[in-house]
Amino acid sequence: MSRLVMAAALGSVIGFERERLSWAAGLRTHMLVCVGSALIMIVSAYGFEEVLKSDHVVLDPSRIAAQVVSGIGFLGAGSILLRGEIVRGLTTAASLWSVAAIGLAVGGGLYTASIAATAIILIILAGIKPLERRFISVKQRRQLTMLVDRGSLSFHALHEALGPGSVRVKQFVVQQSDDSPELDEVRVELSRASSTEYQAICDRLRHLEVVREFREDDAS
Structure with a gap:
């Protein structure tokens, strides 16, 4: 329970930054992705303990969590828009993918790594953009x-x-x-x-x- 709550909290931090910019994938979407990823990781780690105790059973629980990395792609694709020759939404798609990774880390009990990743992603999304506008966009x-x-x-x-x-x-x-x-x-x-x-x-x-x-x- 505590891992799911923590995943929701960390996902909300990234989602709020996207929500304030009025992107389709905002607060609730990022929270759901993070909680869902955490739950899948918990199921992968602990959901097959009884089966693994049986003789002649070979099972790799990590394969379920691995599908999150590729499966989250359909949400990322849905957040990408093509307007004329301009592609928009790539950053939001990347944030969804990153939030899924945070959820997996929380589900696996890697709390320090998940918190650090959340802080780094937030700095990239909110902190780097003003610098990008000032030093890169102006030159263009x-x-x-x-x-x-x-x-x-x-x-x-x-x-x-x-x-x-x-x-x-x-x-x-x-x-x-x-x-x-x-x-x-x-x-x-x-x-x-x-x-x-x-x-x-x-x-x-x-x-x-x-x-x-x-x-x-x-x-x-």
Whole structure:
């Protein structure tokens, strides 16, 4: 009983971090995975004691727990979403897999390892993300400025022009040009665009009929 409660508590710590970001696999899902994994481990370790005492019986109880590692994959796959060319949910899928491992550790009586793993996973999920945004994502931001015919380029028109590349648009700002009242100044900020994607987006925008001037800026 105590192992199942501990598994629920450790799973809730990881699940709460996912829940606050409004992911489909949140608090309850992580708790259930952790408790279920712990129960399977307990069954694997102690559920076959009577059978193993019989003569001429060879049984490997650890095989049941081993199936958790591969079986948890269907939950992880369900948390992964494909939006355009962007794959989202991989981190949540990995957290579900990790929580399953925590549950197995708790079920096996490895309390120190399970608590340490929970702390490390929480640091990775909640602590590393701000650093990633500050030092990695910022370097992947690029900004473009265009002068276009007045009222000719809306966000919908930009989306149609870029196609799948529109998912890279982080900011879209339109204002009247200071140099000419007949032109709009459009600023587009791109996020996490590879060099190939960036060049493809620039080529598409540069060749739009409504674009009179195109400039690549340094977003940093």
